[in-house]
Amino acid sequence: MTRGSRYNRPPTLTLRDVSExxxxxxxxxxxxxxxxxxxxxxxxxxxxxxxxxxxYVPNKIAGSLASQQVNLVGxxxxxxxxxxFPEVLTGISDVxxxxxxxxxIGFTDYRPEKEETVLFEMLSWRPSGMIIAGLEHSEASRRxxxxxxxxxxxxxxVDGTPIDTAVGISHRRxxxxxxxxLIAAGYxxxxxxxxxxxxxxxxxxxLEGFRNALRSAGLEMADQEFYLGGSSxxxxxxxxxEILARSPDLDFLYYSNDMIGxxxxxxCIEQGxxxxxxxxxxxxxxxxxxxxxPRQLATMDAERxxxxxxxxxxxxERxxxxxxxxxxxxxxxxxxxxxxxxxxDTLRR
Amino acid sequence: MTRGSRYNRPPTLTLRDVSExxxxxxxxxxxxxxxxxxxxxxxxxxxxxxxxxxxYVPNKIAGSLASQQVNLVGxxxxxxxxxxFPEVLTGISDVxxxxxxxxxIGFTDYRPEKEETVLFEMLSWRPSGMIIAGLEHSEASRRxxxxxxxxxxxxxxVDGTPIDTAVGISHRRxxxxxxxxLIAAGYxxxxxxxxxxxxxxxxxxxLEGFRNALRSAGLEMADQEFYLGGSSxxxxxxxxxEILARSPDLDFLYYSNDMIGxxxxxxCIEQGxxxxxxxxxxxxxxxxxxxxxPRQLATMDAERxxxxxxxxxxxxERxxxxxxxxxxxxxxxxxxxxxxxxxxDTLRR
DNA sequence: TTGAAAGCGCTAACAT
DNA sequence: ATGTTAGCGCTTTCAA
Numbered sequence: 192m193t194r195g196s197r198y199n200r201p202p203t204l205t206l207r208d209v210s211e212x213x214x215x216x217x218x219x220x221x222x223x224x225x226x227x228x229x230x231x232x233x234x235x236x237x238x239x240x241x242x243x244x245x246x247y248v249p250n251k252i253a254g255s256l257a258s259q260q261v262n263l264v265g266x267x268x269x270x271x272x273x274x275x276f277p278e279v280l281t282g283i284s285d286v287x288x289x290x291x292x293x294x295x296i297g298f299t300d301y302r303p304e305k306e307e308t309v310l311f312e313m314l315s316w317r318p319s320g321m322i323i324a325g326l327e328h329s330e331a332s333r334r335x336x337x338x339x340x341x342x343x344x345x346x347x348x349v350d351g352t353p354i355d356t357a358v359g360i361s362h363r364r365x366x367x368x369x370x371x372x373l374i375a376a377g378y379x380x381x382x383x384x385x386x387x388x389x390x391x392x393x394x395x396x397x398l399e400g401f402r403n404a405l406r407s408a409g410l411e412m413a414d415q416e417f418y419l420g421g422s423s424x425x426x427x428x429x430x431x432x433e434i435l436a437r438s439p440d441l442d443f444l445y446y447s448n449d450m451i452g453x454x455x456x457x458x459c460i461e462q463g464x465x466x467x468x469x470x471x472x473x474x475x476x477x478x479x480x481x482x483x484x485p486r487q488l489a490t491m492d493a494e495r496x497x498x499x500x501x502x503x504x505x506x507x508e509r510x511x512x513x514x515x516x517x518x519x520x521x522x523x524x525x526x527x528x529x530x531x532x533x534x535x536d537t538l539r540r
Numbered sequence: 541m542t543r544g545s546r547y548n549r550p551p552t553l554t555l556r557d558v559s560e561x562x563x564x565x566x567x568x569x570x571x572x573x574x575x576x577x578x579x580x581x582x583x584x585x586x587x588x589x590x591x592x593x594x595x596y597v598p599n600k601i602a603g604s605l606a607s608q609q610v611n612l613v614g615x616x617x618x619x620x621x622x623x624x625f626p627e628v629l630t631g632i633s634d635v636x637x638x639x640x641x642x643x644x645i646g647f648t649d650y651r652p653e654k655e656e657t658v659l660f661e662m663l664s665w666r667p668s669g670m671i672i673a674g675l676e677h678s679e680a681s682r683r684x685x686x687x688x689x690x691x692x693x694x695x696x697x698v699d700g701t702p703i704d705t706a707v708g709i710s711h712r713r714x715x716x717x718x719x720x721x722l723i724a725a726g727y728x729x730x731x732x733x734x735x736x737x738x739x740x741x742x743x744x745x746x747l748e749g750f751r752n753a754l755r756s757a758g759l760e761m762a763d764q765e766f767y768l769g770g771s772s773x774x775x776x777x778x779x780x781x782e783i784l785a786r787s788p789d790l791d792f793l794y795y796s797n798d799m800i801g802x803x804x805x806x807x808c809i810e811q812g813x814x815x816x817x818x819x820x821x822x823x824x825x826x827x828x829x830x831x832x833x834p835r836q837l838a839t840m841d842a843e844r845x846x847x848x849x850x851x852x853x854x855x856x857e858r859x860x861x862x863x864x865x866x867x868x869x870x871x872x873x874x875x876x877x878x879x880x881x882x883x884x885d886t887l888r889r
Numbered sequence: 890t891t892g893a894a895a896g897c898g899c900t901a902a903c904a905t
Numbered sequence: 906a907t908g909t910t911a912g913c914g915c916t917t918t919c920a921a
Binding site: 207217253256 | 897
Binding site: 252293 | 623
C-alpha cells in the first residue's frame with residue numbers, strides 16, 4: 192500500500208519526504224527538526240535545507256500522539272465582550288510566549304452547559320494544563336477537571352474551594368473595601384446598579400460583600416437597579432436617570448462595572464450634580480480605556496493581567512516538572528491578589 | 541509490553557477501557573461514541589453507560605491522526621486590545637457553533653514575524669481552514685498558506701490580491717467616502733489624527749483613500765498628528781489639543797479610530813467649540829461601546845461581525861465539500877462589504 | 890450489526 | 906552520531 196492511498200486526499204509532506212530529499216533517516220530528520228539529541232552540523236544543515244526547500248510543516252497531531260505531550264494550555268473564559276478577559280489573556284500570553292506552551296481559548300457565554308461542552312472538547316485534545324475562569328462549575332465539569340490529570344488553575348475569584356489552584360482577587364472583599372471607603376467618606380444613602388445576570392458569580396459576590404459591609408455599619412442599601420444584556424455607557428446613563436428619578440436623595444451610586452459607571456458619571460455631570468460632593472460614584476474594574484473622561488471614575492482594579500501571568504506561571508512550572516503534580520495528588524492552593532482602590536474624582540476622601 | 545509502559549505517566553482512559561467495561565469491541569465503542577454506522581440500541585446503551593460511568597473523554601489527537609480530519613479552524617488576528625477583533629471573533633463563533641468546527645485563535649501583535657510563527661504553529665495542527673486578518677503577509681507566510689491545502693479566508697480588507705478568498709470592506713473606499721461626505725458638508729481645513737504604526741495597513745489605506753479624495757476635490761490635508769502606542773480617550777484628547785494649538789483654523793478632524801475620536805469630541809465639548817458647526821469630527825469603527833457619550837461621534841461601521849460570519853461560512857462550506865477546493869485549484873475570490881457612514885452629531889449634513 | 894487487521898505520522902527506547 | 910523497531914489511540918477498510 193503506498194503512502195496516502197488509504198485516503199482520497201492529497202497528503203501533505205511528511206518526515207519521509209524530508210528524509211528522502213536529504214538522504215538522512217527519518218529519525219535523524221526528526222531529531223534535527225526538534226533540536227533534540229546529537230546531530231552533526233553537516234547533517235543538520237542538509238536536513239534544514241531540504242525541509243525549508245520543500246516547505247515542510249511538521250504534523251503535531253502525529254508528534255503529540257507519539258510523544259504523549261501536547262503543548263497546549265486550555266483557557267476558558269466567559270466572553271470577550273466586556274474588556275476584562277482580553278487583559279487576562281494578554282497576561283497569559285505574555286508568560287506563555289517564552290515557553291513552548293500555547294494557549295487555546297474557549298468561551299462559555301456565562302452558560303454552564305456551554306462551559307461543559309467547551310471543556311470536554313478541550314480536554315479531548317489532552318492539553319498540558321487548564322486555566323478556567325471562576326470557581327463555580329457544574330458537577331460534570333468539576334469531575335472532568337478532577338480526572339483530567341493536568342494542572343488546573345481557576346482564575347479571577349478566590350471565594351470558594353478550588354479544584355486544584357485558584358488565583359485572583361476576592362470579590363467579596365472588593366465589595367467590602369469599596370463600601371468601607373464610601374462609608375468612611377460620609378456617604379449614607381447608597382444605591383447599587385448592576386447586571387441581573389444570575390450566573391455572573393463574581394458580580395454577585397461583590398454585591399454581597401458590599402451589602403454586608405453596609406450592614407456592619409448599620410446601613411441598608413437604599414435602592415438598586417438591575418439590567419439585562421451588555422454593559423454600555425448608554426445603559427449606565429439610562430439606569431442612573433431611573434434610579435435617581437425614583438430615589439432622588441441617594442448620595443452614592445455603586446456600579447457593578449466601569450462601563451455603566453462611566454454612563455452614570457456623564458449623566459451626573461450633565462445634570463450639573465456636584466460630584467463627589469452631593470453624590471459620589473464608583474465602578475469596578477479599573478478600565479484604562481475610560482481614562483480621559485471629563486472626570487476619573489472611582490474604581491477598583493482587579494489585577495487582571497497579573498492574574499493571567501500568575502496562572503500561566505503555575506501551569507508552566509508544573510508542566511515542566513512532569514505531570515506528576517495534578518489535581519489529584521496536590522493540595523489545593525489559593526493565591527489571593529489584592530485589588531487597589533482608585534479614588535479618582537468621584538469619591539470624596 | 542503493557543499499555544502505557546512506554547511512558548512513566550499515568551495513562552488516561554482509552555477506548556479499550558470502555559470496551560472492557562462494556563464487553564463490546566473497541567470498534568463498536570468507537571462507532572457509538574461517534575454516532576456512526578449501525579449499532580443496536582442495546583449495545584449503544586451499554587457503551588454509553590460505561591463511557592459515562594468511567595468519565596471517558598475521547599482522545600482527539602489519536603482520532604484526528606487516524607481519520608486525517610481535524611475539526612479546527614485557525615483564526616489569526618493582530619490583537620484583542622482594540623475592541624474590533626472581539627467582534628469579528630464573535631461573528632466567527634456564531635457560525636461555527638452550529639458546526640463541528642472549532643476556532644483556535646492566535647495573535648500577531650501586528651508583527652509579521654509573529655504572524656509567521658503563529659501560522660506555522662497552527663498549520664502544524666492541520667486545521668480544516670484558516671481565517672487571517674489582512675492581505676499583507678511575509679513571503680514565507682504566503683507560501684505556507686498557499687501550500688497548506690486548506691481553504692484560506694483573509695478578512696477585513698479587500699484592497700489587494702487574496703491568496704484564496706477575501707472578505708471585508710475596502711479601507712481605501714471607507715477613507716474616500718468619509719472625505720467626500722465632509723467635503724460635501726462644506727468643511728475645507730482638514731486635519732488627520734492617527735496611529736504611527738507602520739504595520740497597520742488598514743489604517744494606512746483609509747488615510748490614502750481619504751487623502752486621494754481630498755486631492756480630487758482640490759484640497760490638501762491641512763495638518764496631521766501621529767501617535768505611538770494604544771488608542772485611548774485620553775490620547776485622543778491630548779492629540780486634539782496639540783493639533784488645534786498648532787493649527788487653530790482647522791474645521792474638521794478625521795481620527796483613525798473611534799477611541800481617540802471620542803477623546804477629541806470630549807475635548808472639543810469642554811472647550812466650548814461649536815460641534816459640528818465650527819468644527820466637525822469623525823472616527824472609524826462604529827464602536828457601540830461609545831454610545832452614550834454626550835454627543836454621538838460620526839463614524840463608519842466596518843461590518844466586523846458580518847465579516848466574521850461570512851468568513852466562517854466560507855470555511856464551513858468548503859470543509860464540508862471535502863478538501864478538494866483549496867488555495868491551489870480555486871480562483872481567487874473577493875467579497876466586498878459596504879461600510880455605513882453614521883453622521884452622528886459631529887458631522888454636518 | 891459486529892469484529893479484525895492495518896496504518897495514520899511521528900517519537901521513545903534501544904541498538905549500532 | 907545515526908539507525909531500527911515498536912507503538913501512541915484511534916478510524917478506515919474489509920470480512921463475517
